[in-house]
Amino acid sequence: MGSEEVKLLGLWVSPFVRRVEWALKLKGVEYEYVEEDIFDKSPLLLELNPVHKKVPVLVHAGKVVLESFLILEYLDETWKQYPLLPQDPYDRAMARFWAKFAEEELLYVSWIALCSQGDEKERNFKLSIEAMEKIEGELKGKKFFGGETIGYLDLVMGWISYWLPVWEEVGSMKILDPQNFPSTTAWMNNFLSHPVIKDNLPPRDKMIVYFQKRSKEIGSLMASTRKG
Ligand SMILES: N[C@@H](CCC(=O)N[C@@H](CS)C(=O)NCC(=O)O)C(=O)O
Known part of the structure; x- marks a missing residue:
């Protein structure tokens, strides 16, 4: 993966994944989406999220961010355009x-x-x-x-x-x-x-x-x- 690349491991039907995708799109951040099978988890998912083995998993510049709420906050702090959280x-x-x-x-x-x-x-x-x-x-x-x-x-x-x-x-x-x-x-x-x-x-x-x-x-x- 190149240094600034963004990758999202997801599941089509997951509301937790979808909220992250919406945020990426609202902010205009380019990302690669990788569909996971949560009933037959890939070695990549198990390696990136060994604690909960769940999606969404966000990888940015080689760093892994887990948990949809925390991913939203990370996106908001990293890409300032289209702010999501209030300023106050x-x-x-x-x-x-x-x-x-x-x-x-x-x-x-x-x-x-x-x-x-x-x-x-x-x-x-x-x-x-x-x-x-x-x-x-x-x-x-x-x-x-x-x-x-x-x-x-x-x-x-x-x-x-x-x-x-x-x-x-x-x-x-x-x-x-x-x-x-x-x-x-x-x-x-x-x-x-x-x-x-x-x-x-x-x-x-x-x-x-x-x-x-x-x-x-x-x-x-x-x-x-x-x-x-
Ligand atoms: N609190 C987590 C919930 C994530 C979650 O439950 N993801 C489900 C898909 S909807 C999952 O990966 N399940 C796999 C499993 O439970 O083994 C978040 O907000 O990211």
């Missing part, structure tokens, strides 16, 4: 707070709601709605989280606009009801109509098939660990 330290701290909140209390919780059944599904579904209410409050009166343009928090929560509706369909649940969440619904439309976003989304029909299979696999795994 307090606003930056708040953006990180909401990013963590959305990841832990909405993404992972709605994923469990998708994969589980019965009481567990119901409990995680309710928790997802509660988290969505908090996010709705944050978006009130705003086009994007950061104001007039797409920023760090929009990229972090971008999955809500496109992955969540697929999870809702596959999991027969409705979290993002437009009547209850008008600001989030408006944000979702603004986000999805941005050219960089709308041209960089995985095919929906393939996602449905992928998540039908994946949610069943994870669901049985969760059920068997509970029994064991």
